[in-house]
Amino acid sequence: MEDLEKIAKEIRKDILLMLNMAGSGHVGGSLSCVEILVSLYFKVMSYDAKKPSDENRDRFVLSKGHAAPALYAVLSKAGVFPRDMLWTLRKLGSPLQGHPDSKYLPGVEASTGSLAHGLPQACGMALAGKLDKNPFRVYCLMGDGEMDEGLVWEAFMSASHYKLDNLCVVIDNNTLQIDGRCRDVMNIYPLEEKFKAFGLYTKSVDGHKFSELISAFEEAKNNKRSPTVIIAHTIKGRGVSFMEDKVEYHGVAPTDEELKKALEEIDEGD
Amino acid sequence: MKATRDAYGDALLELGRKYKDVVALDADLAGSTKSVKFKEAFPERFFDMGIAEANMVDTSAGLALCGKRPYASSFAVFVTGRAFESVRQSIAYQKLPVVLCGSHGGINLGEDGGSHQAVLDISLMRTLPNMKLVVPADYNETYTAVLSTIKDDGPVYIRTSRAKSPVFTEGDFVFGRGRALRTGRDVTLVACGFLVWYALEAAKLLEKEGIDASVIDMATVKPIDEEMLYDFAKSTKKMVTIEEHTIFGGLGSAVAEFLSEHYPIKLKRIGIPDVFGESGTGDDLLCKFGFNAAGISNTVREWLKKN
Numbered sequence: 001m002e003d004l005e006k007i008a009k010e011i012r013k014d015i016l017l018m019l020n021m022a023g024s025g026h027v028g029g030s031l032s033c034v035e036i037l038v039s040l041y042f043k044v045m046s047y048d049a050k051k052p053s054d055e056n057r058d059r060f061v062l063s064k065g066h067a068a069p070a071l072y073a074v075l076s077k078a079g080v081f082p083r084d085m086l087w088t089l090r091k092l093g094s095p096l097q098g099h100p101d102s103k104y105l106p107g108v109e110a111s112t113g114s115l116a117h118g119l120p121q122a123c124g125m126a127l128a129g130k131l132d133k134n135p136f137r138v139y140c141l142m143g144d145g146e147m148d149e150g151l152v153w154e155a156f157m158s159a160s161h162y163k164l165d166n167l168c169v170v171i172d173n174n175t176l177q178i179d180g181r182c183r184d185v186m187n188i189y190p191l192e193e194k195f196k197a198f199g200l201y202t203k204s205v206d207g208h209k210f211s212e213l214i215s216a217f218e219e220a221k222n223n224k225r226s227p228t229v230i231i232a233h234t235i236k237g238r239g240v241s242f243m244e245d246k247v248e249y250h251g252v253a254p255t256d257e258e259l260k261k262a263l264e265e266i267d268e269g270d
Numbered sequence: 271m272k273a274t275r276d277a278y279g280d281a282l283l284e285l286g287r288k289y290k291d292v293v294a295l296d297a298d299l300a301g302s303t304k305s306v307k308f309k310e311a312f313p314e315r316f317f318d319m320g321i322a323e324a325n326m327v328d329t330s331a332g333l334a335l336c337g338k339r340p341y342a343s344s345f346a347v348f349v350t351g352r353a354f355e356s357v358r359q360s361i362a363y364q365k366l367p368v369v370l371c372g373s374h375g376g377i378n379l380g381e382d383g384g385s386h387q388a389v390l391d392i393s394l395m396r397t398l399p400n401m402k403l404v405v406p407a408d409y410n411e412t413y414t415a416v417l418s419t420i421k422d423d424g425p426v427y428i429r430t431s432r433a434k435s436p437v438f439t440e441g442d443f444v445f446g447r448g449r450a451l452r453t454g455r456d457v458t459l460v461a462c463g464f465l466v467w468y469a470l471e472a473a474k475l476l477e478k479e480g481i482d483a484s485v486i487d488m489a490t491v492k493p494i495d496e497e498m499l500y501d502f503a504k505s506t507k508k509m510v511t512i513e514e515h516t517i518f519g520g521l522g523s524a525v526a527e528f529l530s531e532h533y534p535i536k537l538k539r540i541g542i543p544d545v546f547g548e549s550g551t552g553d554d555l556l557c558k559f560g561f562n563a564a565g566i567s568n569t570v571r572e573w574l575k576k577n
Contacts (some may be wrong), residue, residue: 055337103365111364120328120329121328121329121335122332122334123329124330124331126331131338151328157322186500229485
């Protein structure tokens with residue numbers, strides 16, 4: 001676990017650095033999902049970074065595509081591509097597009113960005129795994145604001161209908177969306193009851209505690225009756241005190257001054 | 271007389287027999303789109319997604335990302351319109367080899383009315399980068415076109431029709447190639463879908479009046495056969511496009527865009543003006559919009575008089 005905590009700090013610093021260099025991007029929702037991504041790529045998933053196209057690999061789909069910086073930092077840390085590439089984020093010709101693009105970057109399983117399209121693509125992958133009797137698992141990370149999209153519920157309905165127990169969805173439940181608190185913009189809560197009504201096995205965890213996340217992922221692997229949805233309670237902007245739980249930090253990059261302060265704060269935690 | 275949607279069902283079944291990676295999806299309309307034939311033969315490879323077209327399209331993308339060859343069908347109005355955002359983000363943007371079949375294209379589906387008639391599907395699909403677009407003329411051409419999609423490495427949209435129509439081609443369809451069915455001196459009629467048949471019939475009527483028309487079956491609307499357009503524009507100096515679709519953004523627009531840049535000549539677009547469809551029998555609607563042989567020949571004759 002100590003190692004994972006250390007990796008998470010490095011990922012957070014890379015996210016802040018790359019966003020600062022890009023001059024734009026989504027910092028809050030990238031920082032809120034760091035522990036979720038680190039658990040998956042460094043503990044839970046069967047994934048060889050040297051073979052990102054191996055047909056037996058577990059798949060991860062970032063349905064909340066605006067958290068691309070977090071995904072890129074984790075993929076690079078895992079060894080899919082060199083860390084230097086991170087500093088090309090959002091630049092012309094870079095494979096690190098503003099939102100993940102499967103055409104240009106190995107390790108990105110599906111192009112996302114326009115919300116809700118990641119989940120049904122993940123369902124398609126899970127269906128393909130079932131057809132081929134290949135035991136790979138499919139993980140999909142979504143935002144709570146993303147639950148506003150109707151397509152999300154079409155996809156959950158079909159995931160349950162086709163009994164996709166090889167699918168595990170994580171909700172990065174940071175309670176904020178662009179225009180404000182999710183409950184004020186469009187109240188999608190309670191989520192757990194909705195998921196249960198859709199026939200999904202549901203588990204709530206602290207989305208910043210590795211032990212809770214990992215045990216929920218292990219539980220999901222053993223659930224052979226239905227897809228699993230893990231509601232990960234998180235804090236938007238987690239790890240940088242002045243960004244935490246602040247709606248203003250949804251879609252901005254840290255300034256030089258903010259970056260300095262944020263990096264110092266993360267290092268102080270050591 | 272056979273419907274092109276039946277050719278989709280028959281060709282899909284054949285693809286299912288030949289290739290184990292072919293999977294089919296439908297949105298509660300398998301009986302209408304004819305994907306039901308595949309469903310009955312290969313139930314384990316068929317996914318009914320319920321009345322949820324967007325989810326069907328995105329799920330197809332996921333299947334394709336894992337090496338499957340998905341064929342997803344619904345009414346043309348829904349698979350291109352209702353699911354447009356999924357086609358854009360997940361299929362076209364990723365250039366995935368997913369074949370979308372829109373059955374009940376145009377107005378000939380008749381009585382269900384304007385809510386169900388696809389009059390702008392060609393325009394919607396044509397605007398998408400990476401998307402190929404086929405509107406075959408008859409059963410044989412549809413059958414060959416559907417079979418040929420298995421060789422594609424990107425997305426294809428195929429429009430089929432509900433109405434039964436004459437079978438008059440040999441099915442010698444080649445992607446991106448138009449086919450000259452008749453060569454004349456005075457004017458070239460460029461058509462797609464089963465209106466190609468009516469264009470041929472109209473050409474016969476015009477011949478009796480001393481007008482010698484060429485007829486091109488432009489089944490591939492994108493990428494359009496520019497070479498053929500150029501050659502016929504040069505030889506007849508006048509061109510008429512005929513499509514069961516709005517005149518904005520479809521075949522007529524594709525031809526106009528090409529001609530205006532490369533060989534500006536007089537062009538008349540026959541299609542649906544800036545209106546939606548309505549209820550009526552298919553034949554009554556074809557007549558109302560001037561798509562039958564008499565309607566086409568009248569429009570062409572009157573236009574030629576003024577131009």
